[in-house]
Amino acid sequence: MSKEKNSLSELFRMVFGKHWPVWVGGILLGLLNILLFAIKSPWGASGGITNLGDNLFSLFGMFSDKVVTPVSQNNYGMLVVLIVLGSFAGALFSKEFALRVPPKGEMIKGLLGGALMAVGATVGIGCSIGSFFSGVPALSGGALIFTFAMFVGVILSLKYLIWEMERFPKWSTGKSYTFLAAAPEKGKWQIIAGIIVLLGVILLAYSYTDTNPVMSWFIIIASLMGLISQRSRFCIVKSFRDPFMSGESHGTVGVIAGLLVSLVGFTVIKYFTIGDISEVSQRARELTWVFPNFWGKALLGGFIFGLGMTIAGGCAVGTLWRVGEGQIKLWFSLLGLVIFSPLSNSYIVPFVDGLLPQGAKFRAYLPDYIGYDGAFFLILLILIGWYAFVKWNERTGRFSAF
Amino acid sequence: MEIKMTLDCKGLSCPMPMMKIAKAMKELKSGEVLEVLGTDPGTKTDLPSWCEKSGNELVESSDLDGGINRFVLRKG
Numbered sequence: 215m216s217k218e219k220n221s222l223s224e225l226f227r228m229v230f231g232k233h234w235p236v237w238v239g240g241i242l243l244g245l246l247n248i249l250l251f252a253i254k255s256p257w258g259a260s261g262g263i264t265n266l267g268d269n270l271f272s273l274f275g276m277f278s279d280k281v282v283t284p285v286s287q288n289n290y291g292m293l294v295v296l297i298v299l300g301s302f303a304g305a306l307f308s309k310e311f312a313l314r315v316p317p318k319g320e321m322i323k324g325l326l327g328g329a330l331m332a333v334g335a336t337v338g339i340g341c342s343i344g345s346f347f348s349g350v351p352a353l354s355g356g357a358l359i360f361t362f363a364m365f366v367g368v369i370l371s372l373k374y375l376i377w378e379m380e381r382f383p384k385w386s387t388g389k390s391y392t393f394l395a396a397a398p399e400k401g402k403w404q405i406i407a408g409i410i411v412l413l414g415v416i417l418l419a420y421s422y423t424d425t426n427p428v429m430s431w432f433i434i435i436a437s438l439m440g441l442i443s444q445r446s447r448f449c450i451v452k453s454f455r456d457p458f459m460s461g462e463s464h465g466t467v468g469v470i471a472g473l474l475v476s477l478v479g480f481t482v483i484k485y486f487t488i489g490d491i492s493e494v495s496q497r498a499r500e501l502t503w504v505f506p507n508f509w510g511k512a513l514l515g516g517f518i519f520g521l522g523m524t525i526a527g528g529c530a531v532g533t534l535w536r537v538g539e540g541q542i543k544l545w546f547s548l549l550g551l552v553i554f555s556p557l558s559n560s561y562i563v564p565f566v567d568g569l570l571p572q573g574a575k576f577r578a579y580l581p582d583y584i585g586y587d588g589a590f591f592l593i594l595l596i597l598i599g600w601y602a603f604v605k606w607n608e609r610t611g612r613f614s615a616f
Numbered sequence: 617m618e619i620k621m622t623l624d625c626k627g628l629s630c631p632m633p634m635m636k637i638a639k640a641m642k643e644l645k646s647g648e649v650l651e652v653l654g655t656d657p658g659t660k661t662d663l664p665s666w667c668e669k670s671g672n673e674l675v676e677s678s679d680l681d682g683g684i685n686r687f688v689l690r691k692g
Contacts, residue, residue: 320632459634527631
């Protein structure tokens, strides 16, 4: 019995004792993303965040003419909540949970970054997940434009952060507080709390099995995604930013690994029209996660989103799992996302749509232009080129700020 | 070992601790020592690989009470 107990302790230490390599997280997230697509549709965050915002405004009687689906009935709303809970469980099991209150300036930057991400995601129809981590493997032309624009936004925003740190260092210094941290060699309560959260998630998933099995699986997969992201510190903004900041490439390699896995899975699902097509046509299955954002909306939205996620210090998923870990700056970032997504949908998106001609906001499905093989190899080539660049840059430091 | 500078990164999240550490190291001379106090778990992973890449030495990494991580770095 004690041998089994030792083996289990060893497994627990392996999973929660140290952070995982980002590429492990990337591959696992890519696989789970394929499962989501097979069950219903790929991973996305901004739609769920907007649903949370709509429910919040509805609670206060605002935008009363809008029909709002309760979070508990919205797959993507629940996906967002469960990613936070999954990360919370991961942080508790690894005794890394603590409420970390940063200096005031950082909280303002979190809120501002979240608001910019909300505008970027609603204008661009998708965030760093929907229009990048899922959009690129979905063979969407708009996702490629969104990615390019997000990259430009990140570089500019990083330059701003460096300038701010040099010129106004006090904005990121000042009083900070930490609550509920586990002391070294102690903090068993965090593991017990983690078990309670895990049991709660299992019960929640079980409660949907009769009425909505898709939701049950969304709950399970989302909580795993939160846990995996927290353990591997998977973050899209890190993958774009770090090569130009510290020169590190491991965050980028992790994201590329996830994209590669998803690319293979998504292409197979689309090519063979795998999954439930009773509700949607074969063509609709092909066009899943190919949003009408090519090229203008993707360009503008991606750029604003890139600015926002760098200032916030977390992309869509990076914000969610850091919320679960207790990083208060990212709580403000999530607040910005939740409040400004419905506002942007109501006021900014119609304005942008009015400005852009129809030719700047259509669905561009790459296989329609260059075939499945052409689309697959184009994306593969971009990923290989990106990998080669970050590795070369890591070695030479040619484009790194530090 | 004489600590030349102490950097307080408590409460800060990614990327601020790494940015501040890199800036502080620029201000030190070779062989001088920087102490960093932080609370972002990510620094534990990011710092060793950055030190290796930048030619600096991570002399010590320890966990203190209150969720604080302490790092001691020597400029290479």
